[in-house]
Amino acid sequence: MTREDDLEILFDEQAIERTVLELAAQISRDYAGKDLLLVCILKGAAIFFTDLARRLTIPVMLEFAQVSSYGSGSVSSRVVTVTKDIGSDISGKHVLLVDGIIDTGTTMDFLLKRYRERGLASLKVAVLLDKHAHRTVDVPIDYRGFEIPDRFVVGYGMDSREKYRNLPYIAAVRQE
Ligand code: IMP
Ligand code: MG
Numbered sequence: 001m002t003r004e005d006d007l008e009i010l011f012d013e014q015a016i017e018r019t020v021l022e023l024a025a026q027i028s029r030d031y032a033g034k035d036l037l038l039v040c041i042l043k044g045a046a047i048f049f050t051d052l053a054r055r056l057t058i059p060v061m062l063e064f065a066q067v068s069s070y071g072s073g074s075v076s077s078r079v080v081t082v083t084k085d086i087g088s089d090i091s092g093k094h095v096l097l098v099d100g101i102i103d104t105g106t107t108m109d110f111l112l113k114r115y116r117e118r119g120l121a122s123l124k125v126a127v128l129l130d131k132h133a134h135r136t137v138d139v140p141i142d143y144r145g146f147e148i149p150d151r152f153v154v155g156y157g158m159d160s161r162e163k164y165r166n167l168p169y170i171a172a173v174r175q176e
Contacts, residue, residue: 005173007164008172012169020051023145031060036056036059037063037095044159065111068081078106095115098126100128105135108125125142127144127145129148129153
C-alpha cells in the first residue's frame with residue numbers, strides 16, 4: 001500500500017446510521033423482557049458497538065473482549081487468542097457478540113465455541129459487515145448490517161494496519 005491509500009466509499013454516514021437503527025430495532029424487539037449482555041469484540045466493533053447500544057430501547061449490559069489472530073498465511077494455520085476476556089460471570093445470560101466484520105469466520109467460530117461452554121441462556125452474533133465470499137467456517141449470523149464484496153475495507157472501526165478506524169464512513173481500499 002502506498003502512503004496515501006485510494007479509498008472508495010461503500011457506505012456513507014447516512015447509510016450506516018439507517019442500518020444501525022434497523023438492527024437496533026430488531027434486537028430490541030427480539031430481546032424484549034430479557035436481560036441482554038452485549039459484548040464488543042475489540043477493536044473493530046468499537047464504533048458500531050457504541051452506536052448500536054445507544055439505539056437500543058431495552059436495558060442492556062455492556063462487556064468487552066479482545067482477540068488477535070496470528071499467521072496471516074493460510075486460514076487453517078491461523079491461531080486466534082483472547083487478549084482480553086469478558087470481565088464478569090456470564091452464565092445464565094443472553095449474550096450477543098458484536099463484531100465489525102466477519103471474513104473467513106475463524107474468529108467468530110472460535111468465540112462461539114469458547115462462550116458456548118459457559119452455560120448461557122442464549123448466544124447470538126451481530127456483525128455490521130459480512131464478507132461472505134471469503135467464508136471458510138460456517139458461522140450462524142443472527143444480525144447482519146451489510147453484505148460486502150471480497151474487498152479490503154476500512155473505516156467505522158475497521159483498520160488497515162491500525163489506520164482509518166475513526167473514519168465516519170466505510171470505504172474499500174482501491175488496489176492498483
Ligand atoms: P475472520 O476471522 O477471517 O472472520 O476475520 C475477522 C477479522 O479480520 C476481523 O475482525 C478484522 O479484524 C479482520 N478483517 C477481515 N477483513 C477485513 C477488512 O476488509 N478490513 C479490515 N479488517 C478485516
Ligand atoms: Mg485489523
